[in-house]
Amino acid sequence: MGPISLIALTLAALLFSAGGILVGKLFNKGSKNLQKGEAYECGIPTKTSPWHQFNVGYYLFALLFLIFDVELVFLYPWAVVVKKVGVTALVEIMVFIFILFMGFLYAHKKGALKWM
């Protein structure tokens, strides 16, 4: 196949995305209402524009959440094989959790968990 496969793949990708837009344009009835412009079409109606600056504290919390999130993502595959690998796995996951804990401790000491 060689280079032809790459070119064919590119063409297919282009056709797929262009086709999607084209079909959407063709069958679009053009209904426009207020709800359509909302960020979410369900839930509580927004009161003000969402495009204003958030307090930087929110971002810090999101980042700290990531520490635990990533920890969990790695803990699941670990849990599957822990019996097979034995003590080594236990030690290594302890090292891993310790490193994440150091990151968390650093953030806590820096005052990232203080609210405003």
Place this chain on the structure above:
Amino acid sequence: MNALIFSAVSGVIMMFSSFLLNNKNSVRVLAHVLLLATIIANIFELRGISFFHIDTRGMLEFDRFALLFTLVANVCTFAFFLLSSRDLEKIGNHYSDYFSLLFFILAGIVVSSSFKSLLMLFLGIEILSIPLYILTGSDKRNLKSNEASLKYFLMGSFSTGLMLMGIALIYGATGTFQTGITVAEKVPVLLITGMMLLLFSMSFKVSAAPFHFWTPDVYDGAPTVVTSFMATVVKAAGFIAFMRLFAEEFGSIRPEWKLLVGIVAAVTLFIGNITAVFQQSVKRMLAYSSISQAGFMMLAIYSLSNDAKEGLILYAAAYSLATIGIFAVLVRMKDYTFEGFNGFAKQQPFLAGILVVFLLSLAGIPLTAGFLSKFYMLKATIDGGSLALAIFAVLMAAVSVYYYFRLIQSMYFKTGNATISGTTTGFKYTLAALAGITILLGIFPNLLTNWLYF
């Protein structure tokens, strides 16, 4: 492995030093001690004593080339600490964090110079880049610094994306992440495409033309101390990774990329040198000079011989030491333009003399390390089969003499009142020691390159 563990642990210790130590001086001393320990540990490993025996499953290989470069990078960083750590503290309040970020960059340098697997290359380059994005924007109240950081981050992520795509394509072609592939007579197209993507992304990281556009803006916008580190140690580390990648992974398909790398080297030399001639600010001139020196280092990748390996290590040391020295003086100057240096020799004859040594080394004048490193590169290029490229490189080196000597001219032959602050005796002696090393390496390069073999 020693240097990797030491620098990573040092980074964590520096992170916590901000609440354990409440004194700027003790934080600075701690950083120096930790870096010194890292250097000693690395020398132990060069002598065959490794403190840690961790099974990396063949993903990292600490050969002498990687170890020696790690040593060069650590020693240059130590010189940087000695000269500029006080200026580093002036950027903002988080001074201990800047040190910890620098240690993490050093850890990234170890990984990216000793990788045996493409995944480790990616990881090393990322560990090295992410702290740099932060350091670039560390002058938080300065809009230029913010702009530089964002620009660097966006362009850097883009090139990282290219690199990942390249690695994925190579995995598709060979079925392994390990370097050292053997190819049949017909080179698969996927492999060539992946190689091209890696070439582009690595050229971006080392700011080789035509992927250099971010360099002047980022170097100009970043705090000058950070620029000094970015333009030297980090750039050299990029070249070591580049060299390792092309020697080990793509060494067997050399005819496919040789011409391309030659063109990139020639274009980099041309653009870097010609644009540097027109600069009015010394800081921007040094940014373009770093591009043109990158062109010379590209010649090592073009030829890939043993000479090229020795030369690249020597080049990294010579270029880093000289540029760190010039930047250390530049940080303390009031005015960054060429005019700001007018009459500098009258007021600071000692510092001006040392600056001349560094500038001569950058321009490649004999008796300095810069001359021998350029010599190694040219010899390797001629042995590698391209006389024309070597001649072009010599011509461009001649152009570079113009803008390096322009600084000497302003210092010695023009009158004015250059203002510099904070030149302590220790600072002067450290600079003199650096100049001494530059001359020593220019006479006895074996002192450094012999470490590659025994």
